[in-house]
Each structure stands twice: as structure tokens, then as C-alpha cells.
Amino acid sequence: MTICCGRSKTCLLIFLVLGYLCGQSRGQYVDDPSAIQNVTYTYDNNVLSGSMMIKSYPNNMNAYIYYETYDGVWNMTGTTITVHWQWENSENTYGNWSFSGAISPYGISKFYVYLVLVESGVTYTDDNNGQYYVVANGAPRSTANCTGYDVVRTSVSNGITSLDLALNGNGCALYSPDVKYLTVSITPYSADLVRIKITDTANKRWQLPANVVSEGTPSKSIKTKSYSVSYTNSPFTFKVSRPSGEVLFDTNVSGLPSLIYEDEYLEISSILPENANIYGLGDMADSFRRSPDTTLQTLWNIDQATTRKNNAYGSHPVYYELRDGMVHGVFLRNSNGMDIALVPGQITYRVIGGVLDFYVFTGPTPAAALDQYTSIIGKPAFVPLWTLGFHQCRYGGTWVSTQGIKDTVDSLQQAGLYLDTVWADINYMNAYDDFTLGSSFWDWNAYVSTLHKENLHHVPIVDPGIPIVNGYRPYQDGLSSDIFLKWPNGTLFFGQVWPGITVWADWFHPQSGNWWTKQIMKFHQIDSFDGLWIDMNEASNFVTPTGYEPAYKINNNGAWGITGLNTRTLSTNLTHYSGVTEYNVHNLFGHYEAIHTHNALSALNPGKRTFVLSRSSFAGTGSVSQKWNGDNSATWDDLYLSIPQIMSNQLFGIPMVGSDICGFNGETTEELCNRWAQLGAFYPFSRHHHATGNADSFFFLWESVTQSALKAYTIRYTVLPYLYGLMQQASQTGNAVVQPLWWHNPSDTNAYGIDTQFTLGNGLLVTPVLTEGATSVTGYFPDGIWYDWYTGSAESTSAGYKTLDANLTHINVHVKGGVILPAQYPSKTTYNTTQNPYFLIAALDNNGKSSGSLYVDDGVSVNSNYSQLSFEVSGSTLTIAVSRNEFHIAPKLSSVQVWGYTSISPPNAIYLNGRRVNGAQVTLSQQVLNITGLNVDLNNKSVLHWK
Ligand SMILES: *[C@@H]1O[C@H](CO)[C@@H](O)[C@H](O)[C@H]1NC(C)=O
Ligand SMILES: *[C@@H]1O[C@H](CO)[C@@H](O)[C@H](O)[C@H]1NC(C)=O
Ligand SMILES: *[C@@H]1O[C@H](CO)[C@@H](O)[C@H](O)[C@H]1NC(C)=O
Ligand SMILES: *[C@@H]1O[C@H](CO)[C@@H](O)[C@H](O)[C@H]1NC(C)=O
Ligand SMILES: *[C@@H]1O[C@H](CO)[C@@H](O)[C@H](O)[C@H]1NC(C)=O
Numbered sequence: 001m002t003i004c005c006g007r008s009k010t011c012l013l014i015f016l017v018l019g020y021l022c023g024q025s026r027g028q029y030v031d032d033p034s035a036i037q038n039v040t041y042t043y044d045n046n047v048l049s050g051s052m053m054i055k056s057y058p059n060n061m062n063a064y065i066y067y068e069t070y071d072g073v074w075n076m077t078g079t080t081i082t083v084h085w086q087w088e089n090s091e092n093t094y095g096n097w098s099f100s101g102a103i104s105p106y107g108i109s110k111f112y113v114y115l116v117l118v119e120s121g122v123t124y125t126d127d128n129n130g131q132y133y134v135v136a137n138g139a140p141r142s143t144a145n146c147t148g149y150d151v152v153r154t155s156v157s158n159g160i161t162s163l164d165l166a167l168n169g170n171g172c173a174l175y176s177p178d179v180k181y182l183t184v185s186i187t188p189y190s191a192d193l194v195r196i197k198i199t200d201t202a203n204k205r206w207q208l209p210a211n212v213v214s215e216g217t218p219s220k221s222i223k224t225k226s227y228s229v230s231y232t233n234s235p236f237t238f239k240v241s242r243p244s245g246e247v248l249f250d251t252n253v254s255g256l257p258s259l260i261y262e263d264e265y266l267e268i269s270s271i272l273p274e275n276a277n278i279y280g281l282g283d284m285a286d287s288f289r290r291s292p293d294t295t296l297q298t299l300w301n302i303d304q305a306t307t308r309k310n311n312a313y314g315s316h317p318v319y320y321e322l323r324d325g326m327v328h329g330v331f332l333r334n335s336n337g338m339d340i341a342l343v344p345g346q347i348t349y350r351v352i353g354g355v356l357d358f359y360v361f362t363g364p365t366p367a368a369a370l371d372q373y374t375s376i377i378g379k380p381a382f383v384p385l386w387t388l389g390f391h392q393c394r395y396g397g398t399w400v401s402t403q404g405i406k407d408t409v410d411s412l413q414q415a416g417l418y419l420d421t422v423w424a425d426i427n428y429m430n431a432y433d434d435f436t437l438g439s440s441f442w443d444w445n446a447y448v449s450t451l452h453k454e455n456l457h458h459v460p461i462v463d464p465g466i467p468i469v470n471g472y473r474p475y476q477d478g479l480s481s482d483i484f485l486k487w488p489n490g491t492l493f494f495g496q497v498w499p500g501i502t503v504w505a506d507w508f509h510p511q512s513g514n515w516w517t518k519q520i521m522k523f524h525q526i527d528s529f530d531g532l533w534i535d536m537n538e539a540s541n542f543v544t545p546t547g548y549e550p551a552y553k554i555n556n557n558g559a560w561g562i563t564g565l566n567t568r569t570l571s572t573n574l575t576h577y578s579g580v581t582e583y584n585v586h587n588l589f590g591h592y593e594a595i596h597t598h599n600a601l602s603a604l605n606p607g608k609r610t611f612v613l614s615r616s617s618f619a620g621t622g623s624v625s626q627k628w629n630g631d632n633s634a635t636w637d638d639l640y641l642s643i644p645q646i647m648s649n650q651l652f653g654i655p656m657v658g659s660d661i662c663g664f665n666g667e668t669t670e671e672l673c674n675r676w677a678q679l680g681a682f683y684p685f686s687r688h689h690h691a692t693g694n695a696d697s698f699f700f701l702w703e704s705v706t707q708s709a710l711k712a713y714t715i716r717y718t719v720l721p722y723l724y725g726l727m728q729q730a731s732q733t734g735n736a737v738v739q740p741l742w743w744h745n746p747s748d749t750n751a752y753g754i755d756t757q758f759t760l761g762n763g764l765l766v767t768p769v770l771t772e773g774a775t776s777v778t779g780y781f782p783d784g785i786w787y788d789w790y791t792g793s794a795e796s797t798s799a800g801y802k803t804l805d806a807n808l809t810h811i812n813v814h815v816k817g818g819v820i821l822p823a824q825y826p827s828k829t830t831y832n833t834t835q836n837p838y839f840l841i842a843a844l845d846n847n848g849k850s851s852g853s854l855y856v857d858d859g860v861s862v863n864s865n866y867s868q869l870s871f872e873v874s875g876s877t878l879t880i881a882v883s884r885n886e887f888h889i890a891p892k893l894s895s896v897q898v899w900g901y902t903s904i905s906p907p908n909a910i911y912l913n914g915r916r917v918n919g920a921q922v923t924l925s926q927q928v929l930n931i932t933g934l935n936v937d938l939n940n941k942s943v944l945h946w947k
Contacts, residue, residue: 037094053094146172146267148235148258149182159222161186161229164201165236172257175265175551179203182261184236189218189359192226193372196238198261198356206354206584208335212508212592213620215333216359216376226362235259240360247271248321248328249360253346264550266356269348270330277322277752278347279740280329280651281340283312283617283629288644288740288755290319295342298555301587301616303540303568305631305665306641310557313538313630314617315587316652318373319347325747326364329373333357335587335618337554337565352550353584366743367735374653374734378623381598382731383656384609385859386457387531387626387685388723389420389830390713393660396692400427401440402447408698409451415700418713418828422451423533423687424460432498434462435474435523448528455831457530459613462520464537464593465495465502474519478503481511485574485582493574495541504539507592508576508585517600524604531611534597534625537590538616539570547571548583590616594625608860613685622654626685634663634690634697639676640770644755646683650736655727658685662697671772671808673697674705678811679768681712682760684727684737707809715789715813717826717833719764725822725855726761737761744782744816748799754780763819763843763852764789767804767812777806785817785900787843792899792928817900818845820852820871824891834859837894838938842873844900849874854938856889869938873898876907878944885939893936896944901929907946912936914943922946 034055041050149165156162163184171178181201188194193216199205208215227248231238236259237252251258253269260267272278278290281297285306290297299315306312317332317340332338336353349356361372374380392412398404405422412419428444430436437444448458466474466484478484484503485493494501505512520532547566556565565572565586574582585592594614601610612625621627629645632638642659649657661680662673668690677699680686690697699709716723726737736743739759741751757767757779765786767779781796788795795814796802804812815821820843825836842850850873857866865886872879878896906924910917910931919933929946936942 049098051096051098054097055094143172143174143257143260145169146174146257146260148237149261151231151233151236159188163231163236165198168235171262172260174260174262174267176263179261179263184231184238186229186238187218188222188225189216190372190375191219191222191224192363192368193359193361193375194225194227194229194240196229196240196356196358196360198259200261200355206336206580207357208333208354212588212595213333213335213618214376214378214623226364227360242362246323248362249330249358256346256348261356264352265552266351266354267349268356269346272321272342272345272347273323274345276342278319278342279322280316280319280648282316282648282652283314283645284648285310285312285629285638285641285645287753288647289753290342292342293344295340296555297340297342298338299340299587300337300554300556300565301538301569301590301618302557303536303538303615304557305633306629306638306645308637308641311555313615314590314621314627314652316617316619316648318619318652320366320369320651322366322742322746322752327366327369327746328360328362328364329369331359331361331373331376331619333359333376333619335585336583337556337586339554350552350554352552352554366739366746367733370651370653370734370736373651374622377620377653379732379734380622380653380655380730381624381626382609382862383626383727384531384611385720385724385834386420386830387611387656388720388727389686389717390418390681391421391423391459391685391687392419392698393423393425393687393689394696394698395425395664395690396427397690397694397696399425402443403440406447409456411698411700413828415706416828417699417706417709418717418826419456420830421457421459421530421687423689424458425689426461426463426498427692428460428527429499431467432463432500433467433469433472433474434499435519437526445527452528455829458528459531459533459611460527460529461533461535462523462597463497463535464504464539464589465497465499465541466504467499467502468494473522474515475503477515477518478505481509481515483509483512483515485570485576487571487573488575493545493571495545495570496543497536497540504570505593506576507589507596508578508580510577513596513599516596517603520597520600521604531613532597532601533613534590534593535615537593537614539589541569544568545571547573550583588618590614591618591621594621598624607862609862617652617654620653622649622652622656625654626656627654628657628685628687629659631664631691632659634666634668634672634694636672636770636772638663639672639679640756642679642683643758643768646738647736647740647755647758650738653734655730655737656684658683658687660687660689662688662690664689664691665694666691667694668697670702670704673699673702674708674808675769677705677709678712679766679770681709681716681811682738682758682764682766682768682813684723686716704808708811711809712811714826717828717830718823719760719821720826720830720833721822721824721838721854721856722763722852723760724859725853728855728857741765741780741782744784745799748782750799751780751782759816763816763821765814765816767806767814769806769811775805775807776803777812778803779812781814785843785845786814787817787899789813789815791926792841792843792897793926794900815841815843815899817843818850819843820850820873822852822854822871825894831859835891837891839893839895839897840871840878842871842878842896842898844873844898848900848902856938857887867939876946880936880938880942880944882939882941889938891938892934893938894934895930895932896934897931898929899927901927909947910934911945911947912942914945 037053039052147168152166153164165182167180179200183201239250241247250271256269276292298311320329334354338351341348363369428441430438485506549564572583597612598610614625662668662676699705741754759765769777783799786796821841827833852871854869857864867887868884870881906922910920921933923930
């Protein structure tokens with residue numbers, strides 16, 4: 001069918017080409033704004049119905065009416081109702097047409113109606129007669145009376161500004177009763193961070209306790225602030241600006257309510273620049289840079305295999321905006337369900353409870369912004385070193401007995417593949433009951449001991465649903481401590497997960513932590529695990545209980561209230577300890593479980609770092625736990641999405657994150673698994689996992705995948721000291737381990753939208769193949785010199801795109817000029833690698849210089865003694881400075897590579913601290929100088945010189 005003209009530019013182009021057809025023959029009909037009149041409609045339970053008057057035309061034509069759902073956020077094609085009728089005569093008379101149809105299930109907040117005329121197979125689309133209608137969340141609601149609040153009293157004390165607000169007029173009760181009086185406090189937290197909190201003056205509302213979600217601590221004395229906060233009095237709006245006057249957040253948005261503050265509905269918006277560069281808001285599976293025009297991010301944790309545009313397992317109400325090379329961020333510290341919409345020029349929050357508690361941080365560098373955000377929610381936990389190795393997991397398949405798992409491990413090792421950690425999914429349990437071993441795992445713990453002897457580790461899964469089985473200790477103990485979740489009338493709440501009918505712990509109960517710790521400690525006696533994997537903690541429930549649904553329907557699972565809040569989770573009616581309602585804390589279930597699990601592991605191994613892999617998360621979860629992106633699928637799109645997901649989690653303060661390699665759900669292919677092995681080798685958390693019901697997808701099953709995995713993981717294990725150093729830095733500063741390319745130069749607008757490549761730290765650029773059948777890949781190189789990992793030759797010397805060969809077993813990796821990567825000769829486990837000699841890769845910048853650092857400790861202790869070294873190459877000298885040497889570094893530095901070495905001939909002699917090193921050998925090829933045969937003690941400062 002030919003579309004003559006529509007609203008898009010493409011259509012306009014087509015219109016020009018077909019102009020004679022569209023314009024001449026049907027022009028008189030297609031530009032008539034009065035063609036549709038008097039539309040009435042109702043929208044209820046997913047059905048839009050109503051009537052309208054449509055002008056008729058003389059010719060015997062078919063006509064259609066399309067209802068396109070559109071609210072500036074959504075533009076879902078395929079959600080149209082078609083009304084089709086045979087034309088009747090009488091030109092310019094109006095016929096009354098009724099319509100009714102399911103508009104399912106996406107984002108109806110406006111629909112669009114226009115005419116399409118069809119004659120002799122040619123379609124004339126005319127939207128000049130089209131009109132938008134608002135049907136947000138059921139019957140349309142007028143915001144005419146939502147006139148906001150007036151400032152009635154102001155006071156300033158200790159630098160904190162307090163405002164009393166009173167509702168202007170009678171309010172609008174859009175979705176629930178208006179709160180009459182509000183209190184605003186504006187608290188400077190640091191030179192770069194300010195908190196603006198709006199609470200109910202008279203009545204208690206749900207507010208996040210600081211022991212569950214940290215609220216940061218204001219500095220005592222703040223000298224110069226990099227922001228100013230101002231407000232308007234009537235109606236009250238507030239604005240945060242940079243000293244330059246640049247406005248970062250401004251709730252005075254023309255045409256929108258200034259502030260709606262109701263019992264179960266809060267709405268506030270801020271101005272954004274057109275085409276704003278917004279990152280963050282999650283969990284989600286979407287591009288890293290969020291569409292500034294059509295993003296709707298719903299936050300309501302759900303066990304939903306990650307699909308594009310849905311809410312997912314975790315909630316992170318924080319965004320970062322990159323504007324003119326500077327980054328700032330906004331965090332809404334609120335755990336309630338919400339929709340956050342980005343539409344052209346604005347961001348709107350629609351929240352169904354709690355308080356408005358904003359933190360605005362001013363960056364301006366990306367690293368500073370992350371440091372500021374993690375100063376509120378907590379710095380990322382420092383992971384044990386072994387967790388940086390390769391992890392093997394499998395659900396079902398042959399992994400239903402000790403022998404089945406052992407066979408896989410043996411095959412991996414025989415293939416020469418890298419392996420650090422052996423996981424166990426729910427199959428190891430007896431009847432899927434937590435903390436038990438099934439009969440085919442009777443010899444499991446002996447096997448775990450064997451793994452430990454080989455310097456391998458083990459992590460089993462634990463689910464929060466506790467089966468109601470008489471005599472089952474976790475259940476009995478929980479009953480005696482009275483820690484399970486209940487209905488308001490005191491009856492236990494039952495749901496259903498893997499083991500059958502279950503109850504769930506109330507993590508707010510003061511005894512729940514002890515109960516959980518006790519179960520974990522007992523379990524450790526029969527399964528000497530090294531970390532725990534907490535799944536199903538959204539919380540997932542196989543049945544949907546009845547429970548309260550507020551009037552404003554958030555877009556849970558992309559379905560605007562059709563999928564209500566109770567869908568496949570705990571009832572919103574449940575009450576936690578001291579009356580806290582599940583309605584308010586749903587999004588905290590996994591986060592709080594992670595806190596308790598971290599505490600339990602700390603109690604089990606005092607003084608040691610913990611490893612907790614959680615599926616669900618909230619702001620701050622990264623300070624106690626790590627994360628994977630849940631149940632992805634074996635598709636090329638999921639391969640790509642893993643990159644924006646991992647980059648977004650860096651912004652959420654969860655640097656240790658990964659996606660299931662080769663895809664969890666569905667059958668993978670050799671080629672997909674091959675490309676995934678290559679990319680996954682550079683995930684901070686690097687785990688292969690696959691769902692039951694699908695054929696095995698272990699690397700060793702295919703020759704090509706084995707080769708790719710060997711090649712890519714050899715890089716990973718080689719740069720282990722570098723990766724570990726990045727993790728250590730992240731735990732101090734919050735800085736991203738996986739960095740988008742604009743991290744290197746926030747003014748480089750070319751990089752703003754790139755999410756098919758990333759760097760590890762600032763030194764290692766990864767350009768994976770994400771397309772089926774490709775044997776090359778086009779990647780962007782930020783400015784500076786980038787050296788090919790494999791040859792040490794300069795690949796790119798100025799910013800721009802390059803197409804690179806990428807045969808099936810090759811992943812492109814480049815090293816940034818100016819960076820020194822600390823490396824070790826790789827063995828097949830991280831532990832064994834840490835015992836090997838060190839070497840350095842010094843990739844020189846345009847000035848012939850490079851620098852780097854090395855952090856070494858025992859790899860497991862919370863407050864380990866550590867050593868910290870810095871390296872600098874300048875001219876023909878490598879300087880090794882030791883700023884701390886508490887931890888004895890046994891392996892020696894055995895070689896140094898200098899990339900971008902421009903002298904024609906190699907040096908004749910190598911000197912260490914002025915003394916000639918006799919055993920040293922030197923080769924020079926293609927500007928790669930390789931100095932070997934060194935034996936440098938890294939516990940002391942030294943100077944290596946070549947001439
Ligand atoms: C909506 O989709 C149509 C058809 O794909 C496109 O022409 C139009 O530009 C889209 N509108 C927005 C706001 O994205
Ligand atoms: C639509 O409603 C208006 C106001 O009631 C009326 O004047 C007009 O005639 C109606 N249009 C049609 C086509 O019936
Ligand atoms: C606005 O408030 C006035 C006075 O209370 C009331 O009569 C009117 O119906 C309200 N309008 C809407 C759209 O709610
Ligand atoms: C308590 O409330 C729940 C949910 O409404 C209900 O199923 C249960 O029967 C009630 N228990 C008692 C003892 O009334
Ligand atoms: C949940 O709470 C609402 C409102 O408080 C109540 O109307 C409803 O009956 C409750 N449902 C259950 C199952 O208890």
C-alpha cells in the first residue's frame with residue numbers, strides 16, 4: 001500500500017514524489033480540519049470506546065480511522081483500532097460513527113485520530129484533520145484546579161532553608177486527596193550536592209529509613225558552592241542553577257502543574273533542554289542514552305525477563321544529564337512505584353507515595369558526578385579478587401547432580417579454558433527448598449572442597465520464598481521468631497514459588513537478620529560456599545494475590561494498570577514490622593535482602609569481603625551486593641543490550657555487574673555464543689549461564705567458541721591487576737569500571753550516543769561484534785592514540801570511526817596512549833595468576849609519556865594491608881613509586897613493553913636504579929619495545945632506564 005502523506009518527514013518526502021497523486025486527486029478531502037468532529041470517548045479496562053462525527057465524501061471510498069497511542073512518550077504502532085466502513089454518499093454531511101476497541105496495552109495518555117482514505121488501492125493519509133485526546137490512566141482528569149502551593153513562611157537556620165507551603169485553593173484531588181500543608185527543606189550537603197525535600201507538615205508519610213537506604217551526611221562547613229537554589233512563592237517552584245546561571249533543574253514548567261502532592265499521587269516536572277542527553281533511570285533494557293522524547297521509565301520491581309522499555313528487576317530513580325561537556329545528576333530518594341517520563345523539553349515524575357526527596361549534584365566531570373551520587377547512597381562494595389575470574393553456571397541440563405557439574409568443569413579444564421567459580425542453580429536443592437542438598441548432591445560438599453584445593457570457588461543460589469513444611473528448620477525458626485510477612489489481620493501471607501506454597505521474610509523485622517544469618521551459617525556446614533546468589537527477590541511470586549491498587553496506574557510491565565502492582569509479587573496490603581506497608585517498600589525487598597545477606601556473610605567470615613549476587617536492586621544496593629541483569633535471552637539484541645545495561649549500572653553505583661553470557665533463555669547459536677564469549681570476557685562480572693530446557697552452550701562445545709574464549713579471557717586474566725585496581729578505585733570513589741566513550745572527553749558529542757563500545761577504566765577500549773554474520777566492525781576512537789592490543793601498533797591517532805577486521809575468533813581491543821596497564825602472566829585461575837610475574841604495558845601518548853598504577857592486597861580482607869604503586873614512563877625512563885608498601889608483593893616485575901617507541905634502534909643497555917641489568921633482553925619491532933629478563937622487586941621504589 002502506498003502512503004501518500006503522514007506526519008513524518010519521510011512521509012513528506014514521499015508526498016513530494018507522489019505529490020501529483022495526493023495533492024491533485026484528493027487534496028480537497030485531505031486537508032480538512034473539520035472532517036472529524038465531536039469525539040467522545042471512555043477508556044476503561046483497556047478498552048477505548050466512543051463516537052464521533054465524520055464528514056462524508058462523494059466517492060465510493062473505503063475509509064479507516066486509526067487510533068495511534070501517543071502521549072509524547074509512547075508511539076506504539078500496532079496499537080490501532082481500525083474502523084472500516086463502506087462510504088455513503090452525500091458530500092459534506094456528517095455521519096455518526098461509534099468505535100470500540102482494545103488499545104493494549106501501552107501508554108494511553110493520548111490517542112490520535114485521523115482519517116485515511118483508500119481508493120483503488122491507493123491510500124491517502126491525512127492527519128491535518130487529526131486530533132489528540134487525553135485519556136491518561138482511565139477517565140481523563142483535568143489538572144485545571146491543580147494550582148500548586150504557596151510559600152507562607154520562610155526561615156533559614158544553619159544554612160538550611162525551610163519553607164512552609166499551603167495548598168493554593170481547594171486543590172485538584174487528581175487521584176487522591178491533596179495534602180494541605182507542606183514543608184520544604186533545602187539542605188546544602190557539600191560544595192556540589194544539595195538536597196531538597198518536600199514533606200507533609202502535619203501527617204506522617206512513608207519515608208526511607210537511613211539504615212535501609214543511606215541519605216548521606218551534610219558537610220559541616222561548605223565554602224564555595226557550585227550551585228544555587230532559588231524558588232518562586234506563588235505557586236511554589238524551585239530551581240537549581242550553576243553559578244554561571246545555567247539552570248540544571250527547574251520545576252517551573254510552563255503548561256504543567258507546579259506541584260501535585262496527594263496521599264497517593266505526587267507529580268513534579270523539570271525543564272530539560274531540547275534533545276537532552278539523559279543517562280540512567282533503571283533497571284531497563286534500552287539504549288544507554290535515553291530518548292529525551294519518548295522515554296517512560298516505570299519503577300516497580302518485577303520478575304520479568306528483560307524486554308525493551310519495560311520496568312525490570314530493580315529501581316534506580318537517578319538520572320545524569322550531559323550538557324555542554326558537563327555532567328550533573330538528580331536522584332529522587334523515594335521507594336514507591338513511579339513513572340518517570342522524558343518528553344521533549346521536560347522530565348515528569350509521577351509517584352504513588354512517599355515524599356519528594358531530591359538530591360541534585362553538579363559534577364561537572366562524570367567521575368565527580370558518580371563520586372557525589374555514591375556519597376549519598378554508599379560507595380560500591382569492594383569485591384574479592386576471585387570474583388573477577390570466569391564463572392560457570394547452568395540451570396537444569398546435566399547440572400542436576402554433582403557428577404553432572406563435575407563433568408562440565410572437567411571438560412572446561414581439559415579444553416584449557418579459564419575458570420574460577422562453579423555455580424549451582426536451584427537444581428542442587430532438595431525439592432527446591434533453600435539450604436538443603438538434593439539426593440544427587442549427597443557428595444557435593446566433598447566436591448566443593450576439591451574445587452577449593454584447585455583455587456576455584458563456589459556460589460549457590462538461595463531464594464527468598466520459604467516453603468511451609470513442618471520440621472523444615474528455616475520455616476520453623478522463622479515462625480518462632482515471627483519474622484514472616486503477614487496480612488494486616490495477622491495471618492501469614494502465602495504465595496507460590498519453586499518449592500510450592502511459601503512465606504517470605506519481613507526484612508524490616510528486627511529478628512529477620514539473625515534468622516537469615518543462622519540459616520546461612522547452618523547451610524555453610526553442608527555446602528562450604530564462597531558467596532551467595534540471591535534470586536527471585538523482586539519479590540517474585542508465581543501467583544498474583546489480591547491487594548490494593550491506587551487510582552493512578554503506573555505503567556507496570558508496560559501495561560498501565562492492566563498489569564497491576566500485585567502482579568506476580570507480594571500483596572501491596574501486607575504489613576511489615578511496625579506497620580510499614582508493602583505498598584511503600586515493594587521496591588526494597590531485594591535491596592534489604594542483599595543487606596541481610598551481606599551481613600550474614602560478614603558474620604560467617606568476619607573481616608572478609610562478601611560476594612552477593614542479587615537480581616533485584618535499589619539505590620545503594622551496590623554498597624553491599626553485586627548484580628547481574630537477570631533472565632536475558634540468546635538473541636543478538638540481548639547481546640547488544642548487555643552493554644547499555646552494564647554502563648547504566650555503573651551510574652547506579654553497581655560497577656560489578658554482568659549479563660548471562662551466550663544468553664539465558666532460548667537456544668543460542670555457535671556464532672552468537674562465540675561473539676558473546678568475546679564480549680563477556682570484558683564484563684566486570686563474567687558468567688556463562690543457560691536455562692533449563694535448552695541445549696548446552698558451554699564454550700568447549702564448539703571449536704570456534706573455545707578459541708574465542710581462550711583468546712579473550714587470556715586478555716582478561718592478563719590485565720587482572722588492572723581490573724582489580726579499577727574495582728578498588730570504584731569502591732573508594734564510585735567511579736565507573738565500564739565507561740562510555742564520552743567519559744574520556746565529555747565534550748565529544750560524537751560519543752554521546754555510543755553504546756556498542758566501552759572502555760574498561762580509561763585504558764582498554766572494547767569494540768565487540770554485535771551483528772550476525774559480520775566479519776568486521778566499525779568503531780569509534782576518541783581522541784588520542786589507541787594501540788591494537790594484539791600487535792601494540794597504533795590503530796588510531798585522532799578521533800573518528802574506523803572499520804576493523806573482526807574474524808570469528810577476534811575481538812578488537814585497544815589500549816589508550818598515555819596509559820600503563822599493570823599485567824600478570826595469566827594462569828587459568830585468578831589465584832594462580834596472582835602468583836605469576838608482573839609485566840607492564842606502557843602505551844605512550846603523543847608526548848612519549850604514560851602512567852598507571854598498581855594496587856595489591858590479599859584479595860579477600862575488608863581492611864587488608866595493601867601496597868600502592870604508581871608507574872610513569874617519560875623519555876627512556878620508567879619510574880616506579882611506592883606510596884604504600886604494607887602488603888608484600890612476592891612476584892617480580894619481569895618485563896616492560898613500551899608501545900609507540902619511536903627510536904629507530906633498540907636501546908643497548910638497561911639500568912635498574914643506575915645499575916646495568918645484565919640478564920635483560922631487548923627487542924624492537926613495529927615501535928614495540930620489549931624489555932624482558934627483568935627481576936624488579938615491586939616492594940621498593942625503582943627507576944628503570946634504557947639507553
Ligand atoms: C510515531 O511513529 C510514526 C510512524 O512510525 C512516525 O512517523 C512519527 O514520527 C512518530 N512520532 C514520534 C513522536 O515519535
Ligand atoms: C459538534 O458539536 C457542536 C456543539 O454541540 C455542534 O455545534 C456541531 O454541530 C457538532 N458537529 C456535528 C458535525 O454534529
Ligand atoms: C475546580 O474547582 C471548582 C471549585 O471547587 C469546581 O466547581 C470545579 O468542578 C473544579 N474543576 C475540576 C475540573 O475539577
Ligand atoms: C486475613 O486477611 C486475609 C486477606 O484478606 C484473608 O485471606 C484471611 O482469611 C484473613 N484471616 C483471618 C483470620 O481473618
Ligand atoms: C487490601 O486493602 C484494601 C484497602 O485498604 C482493601 O479494600 C482490600 O479489601 C484489601 N484486600 C485484601 C485481600 O485484604
